[in-house]
Amino acid sequence: MPEIDDSKPISAYVRRLWRPFTLGTVTLALTNLFDILTPFALMKAIDAITASDSKKLHEAIGLYLLFMLGTVAFRYQWRLHFGKFHHSVAEDLRNRLFSKYTRLGPTFFEKNPTGELMSLMINDVNTFRMAVGPGLLILLDAFFLIIFIVPFMLSISVEWTWKTLILLPFIPFVIRFMENRIATASRDSQDRLSEMSGYTQELVTGIRVVKGFSQETQRLNSFRVFSNRFATASNRVAKYDAMFEPALQIGVATGSVILLAWGSRDVLSGAVTLGTFVAFHEYIKRMVWPMAAIGSGLSLVQQGRSSYARMAEVFQAAPDVKNLGRTKIARFESLRVENLTFTYPGAGHPALSNVSFSLRRGETLGIVGPVGSGKSTLVQILGGIRPAPEGCLFINGETFENLDLESWRARLAVAPQDAFLFSRTVAENILFGRDAATKINGTENTDKSSDENSEPQDAELLEAIAHADAVALREEIDRLPLGFRAWLGEKGVNLSGGQRQRMTIARALAHTKSADFVILDDSLSAVDGKTEASVLSSLRRKNIGSDEKKESEITTLIISHRLAAVAEADRILVLNQGSVEAIGTHFELLKLSPTYRRIHELQSETKSSGAEPKRIETEGTLL
Ligand SMILES: Nc1ncnc2c1ncn2[C@@H]1O[C@H](COP(=O)(O)OP(=O)(O)OP(=O)(O)O)[C@@H](O)[C@H]1O
Numbered sequence: 001m002p003e004i005d006d007s008k009p010i011s012a013y014v015r016r017l018w019r020p021f022t023l024g025t026v027t028l029a030l031t032n033l034f035d036i037l038t039p040f041a042l043m044k045a046i047d048a049i050t051a052s053d054s055k056k057l058h059e060a061i062g063l064y065l066l067f068m069l070g071t072v073a074f075r076y077q078w079r080l081h082f083g084k085f086h087h088s089v090a091e092d093l094r095n096r097l098f099s100k101y102t103r104l105g106p107t108f109f110e111k112n113p114t115g116e117l118m119s120l121m122i123n124d125v126n127t128f129r130m131a132v133g134p135g136l137l138i139l140l141d142a143f144f145l146i147i148f149i150v151p152f153m154l155s156i157s158v159e160w161t162w163k164t165l166i167l168l169p170f171i172p173f174v175i176r177f178m179e180n181r182i183a184t185a186s187r188d189s190q191d192r193l194s195e196m197s198g199y200t201q202e203l204v205t206g207i208r209v210v211k212g213f214s215q216e217t218q219r220l221n222s223f224r225v226f227s228n229r230f231a232t233a234s235n236r237v238a239k240y241d242a243m244f245e246p247a248l249q250i251g252v253a254t255g256s257v258i259l260l261a262w263g264s265r266d267v268l269s270g271a272v273t274l275g276t277f278v279a280f281h282e283y284i285k286r287m288v289w290p291m292a293a294i295g296s297g298l299s300l301v302q303q304g305r306s307s308y309a310r311m312a313e314v315f316q317a318a319p320d321v322k323n324l325g326r327t328k329i330a331r332f333e334s335l336r337v338e339n340l341t342f343t344y345p346g347a348g349h350p351a352l353s354n355v356s357f358s359l360r361r362g363e364t365l366g367i368v369g370p371v372g373s374g375k376s377t378l379v380q381i382l383g384g385i386r387p388a389p390e391g392c393l394f395i396n397g398e399t400f401e402n403l404d405l406e407s408w409r410a411r412l413a414v415a416p417q418d419a420f421l422f423s424r425t426v427a428e429n430i431l432f433g434r435d436a437a438t439k440i441n442g443t444e445n446t447d448k449s450s451d452e453n454s455e456p457q458d459a460e461l462l463e464a465i466a467h468a469d470a471v472a473l474r475e476e477i478d479r480l481p482l483g484f485r486a487w488l489g490e491k492g493v494n495l496s497g498g499q500r501q502r503m504t505i506a507r508a509l510a511h512t513k514s515a516d517f518v519i520l521d522d523s524l525s526a527v528d529g530k531t532e533a534s535v536l537s538s539l540r541r542k543n544i545g546s547d548e549k550k551e552s553e554i555t556t557l558i559i560s561h562r563l564a565a566v567a568e569a570d571r572i573l574v575l576n577q578g579s580v581e582a583i584g585t586h587f588e589l590l591k592l593s594p595t596y597r598r599i600h601e602l603q604s605e606t607k608s609s610g611a612e613p614k615r616i617e618t619e620g621t622l623l
């Protein structure tokens with residue numbers, strides 16, 4: 001299939017989907033030809049009537065009927081083929097956009113608001129569809145009508161033709177002027193629409209915060225401003241659109257008046273028959289539509305082009321991390337991080353500087369450090385979500401750039417700090433992504449669960465239950481009305497913060513069916529001490545869900561603000577303002593790291609006073 005050239009998207013799609021396009025065009029041309037022939041039959045009929053020739057009249061009626069039927073039959077055909085053409089274009093665009101969204105990294109999504117990305121998928125795709133569907137169609141229709149009508153007119157009278165169509169050459173200039181106005185106005189209106197839908201999206205997702213801060217009225221007022229801007233911009237488009245057709249129609253309608261003034265004299269003098277006069281008038285009337293249509297067609301195409309330009313920006317956006325390597329990682333053996341420094345785009349100072357450490361299969365590494373010290377950044381770099389400078393990361397001794405990223409990600413079972421869940425059942429959330437990982441590892445999963453929309457089967461349900469058990473969540477889920485088949489609201493709103501966190505750990509554990517490197521990014525911050533201890537002990541025993549894994553099979557990286565979660569790790573890394581302050585065991589760090597010692601002292605105090613340990617705020621303030 002030919003690639004789509006982003007600078008010439010319309011012709012590229014015509015080439016790719018040439019079959020329905022060609023069939024549509026040919027049947028459209030035939031429809032127009034038959035349509036143009038009907039005034040010819042009318043002319044014959046009128047002349048037969050004036051000559052009182054009933055034989056000729058019958059012939060003319062037969063012809064008229066034939067041309068009408070031809071028009072109807074071919075009209076059905078072109079509608080069918082053109083419909084197929086533009087709907088296939090829209091489908092392809094939606095798939096290309098979605099696939100690009102899945103490949104782009106966080107930098108892109110941080111820069112582009114969700115509302116705008118949604119609007120691209122829905123409005124811009126539709127605007128482009130309108131350009132290649134109705135837009136192109138109108139232009140082709142106009143083209144065929146003109147090239148069929150004009151010879152008929154010329155064959156009747158060259159003088160009548162030039163006199164009645166004299167205003168025609170001005171029309172392209174009017175079109176050019178209007179087209180530019182409409183394009184600018186519609187670009188502006190699309191931008192306002194994206195702005196407004198982005199604002200709505202933010203309200204819907206952040207409704208709890210909005211209500212919590214009593215910001216409803218303020219939000220509504222701002223929304224009214226956005227909504228009004230969109231309405232004003234849409235009105236501007238409507239204004240230019242409204243001018244279009246009347247402006248063009250005036251030009252062509254003048255033709256009719258001219259014919260009546262000049263042509264009727266030729267009929268009266270007997271130089272031309274009445275039938276010819278009527279047929280000619282029919283042709284002038286038929287010229288009104290293509291002339292007006294050229295304008296709307298061009299405006300649709302213009303709007304489609306600007307929508308495509310917006311989509312092309314997404315198609316051309318580069319992912320944060322390029323997946324160019326070939327080395328597949330089928331089993332995790334070792335990780336080495338050497339002098340890793342990372343700065344977020346546009347940030348003044350690095351989030352990580354000169355971080356070095358290593359980890360072998362089966363080990364547990366704890367990471368602690370104040371808020372903003374770079375812990376989550378490190379996890380994202382390890383997961384290939386943010387780019388690491390070349391030569392800083394080595395997996396199984398191989399440099400990161402040479403890895404097949406998908407195979408590496410399939411090794412990882414990550415419970416991210418942001419406990420995001422999908423609007424699906426509890427069981428489906430726990431088993432999310434497990435099949436994809438199994439496929440990547442070559443043990444193709446053929447059961448029904450590989451279908452996104454299928455409900456988990458009994459065996460899978462048991463597996464989900466086992467994982468929930470491992471994170472001390474089973475009883476709480478059982479208490480939900482439908483238990484493991486309970487439907488979660490958007491982002492899991494009907495679960496508590498702590499339950500959501502444990503769901504993400506259970507989801508990560510379900511992944512260990514194929515993955516062998518577990519990463520928990522502050523995943524126990526919203527659970528009580530007892531639950532935390534129970535989750536950690538099942539992790540420590542490597543008792544992952546239904547499978548009792550051997551000690552050496554799972555490597556674990558635990559980020560936590562609470563030392564209790566990492567105290568038993570083989571090694572603990574203390575991060576402070578992006579740098580490694582120290583690495584060692586719990587007891588070594590108590591001697592080596594002032595930060596670690598302070599956290600320890602603070603948490604021992606809170607423990608003895610019975611309060612929940614606090615999050616580590618900033619260096620030197622609250623640790
Ligand atoms: N997307 C981003 N763009 C720019 N800067 C960022 C981004 N995410 C994080 N940072 C900055 O990078 C630094 C490290 O952030 P990171 O999220 O890694 O901290 P953390 O140690 O995980 O903190 P916490 O304990 O609060 O989870 C912070 O200074 C933060 O402001």
Ligand SMILES: [Mg+2]
Nearest residue numbers: 375376417522
């Ligand atoms: Mg973090």
